[in-house]
Amino acid sequence: MDIKGNTVTVNKSSKELFDFFTKLENYEQLMPESTEKFEVDGDSFIFGLKGMPEIRLVMKEKTEFSNVTLGAASSKLPFTLASDIEKLEENQSNVTLKFNGDFNPMMAMMVKKPLTKFIETLTENISKL
Template structure:
């Protein structure tokens, strides 16, 4: 299952955005308003949203200035969330979020709508940075 968020243009440098996404505590700023839990532990964070199980995301991979990838800490729900950052000019960049998960068809059917909403909300909140 792949879900791609909207591409967001920001008046920020590629390096600035890379550093923002590399620090997991900054993800609290782009989470949905109805978040009921957010806890940082080293290179990971745990978050909870109403109606969904709590999820721990771990910083998995960084490609300087162009990509930061987080992955699920649990193998029960294997997925990644990547922030791809593209420089437009020195102080303008684009960010797109990509969610990739490996779920059985029944699970995929149940979580597609909430995940689409989640990725869309994250993308919209990135636009407010």
């Protein structure tokens, strides 16, 4: 299952955005208002949204100034959340969030709508940076 967020333009350089996305504590600024828990632990963080199970994300991959990919810590529900950064000008970049999950059809049907909403909220909060 793939979910691609809207591309947003941010008045920051690709280096600034890359640095932002590689510091896990910064993801707290992007979380929805319904976040009940957010804790950074080394190269991972755990967060909980109201009415949903807690999720632990780990730093999986970094491509300097263009991509930061987080992934599920648990192999039960394998997925990744990538932040693709595209430099437009010296202090302006585009960011696109991409979610990729390996779910069975029933699970995909249940989580698609809340995940899409979650990606939209993260994208909206990135645009405010």
